[in-house]
Amino acid sequence: MTSRISLFTLFLCTVVLLGGCSQKFQRGVKDFQSKWVGLERRVTVYSSSGEPVRTYQGRIDIEPTEYGNKIKFAHDGKMVLIYNMGVLVEEVEKE
Structure with a gap:
């Protein structure tokens, strides 16, 4: 037992x-x-009032940064840097 x-x-x-x-x-x-x-992602950037400003979608590789107020990623072969904005990053199913 x-x-x-x-x-x-x-x-x-x-x-x-x-x-x-x-x-x-x-x-x-x-x-x-x-x-x-890179992952298939949707990145939505929001204004300080909470309104969506811009959305990026595609195979996106997000590079971590040492600061909390900056996001850096590549989209369609171009580098995108966003400072002091609300950003939502979602992984999406490939369409």
Whole structure:
């Protein structure tokens, strides 16, 4: 009886650990895909009053910056820099 409980506990711990690793692995794959290929994304830029100013859509690679007030990404072969604006980045299904 004790060995069955131990075996079940070991199995349960393994499933929980692998489940957590699986999501971490999937995030790693997405990060790699984003960095080297770009993801199909929609980037919407908002004014300070909350109105949409501009929307970019396509295979977009967003480059992280050290500042919270700047976003930098490539769109259609051109570099886009946005300072001090509200930005929403969504991954979209390829049309």
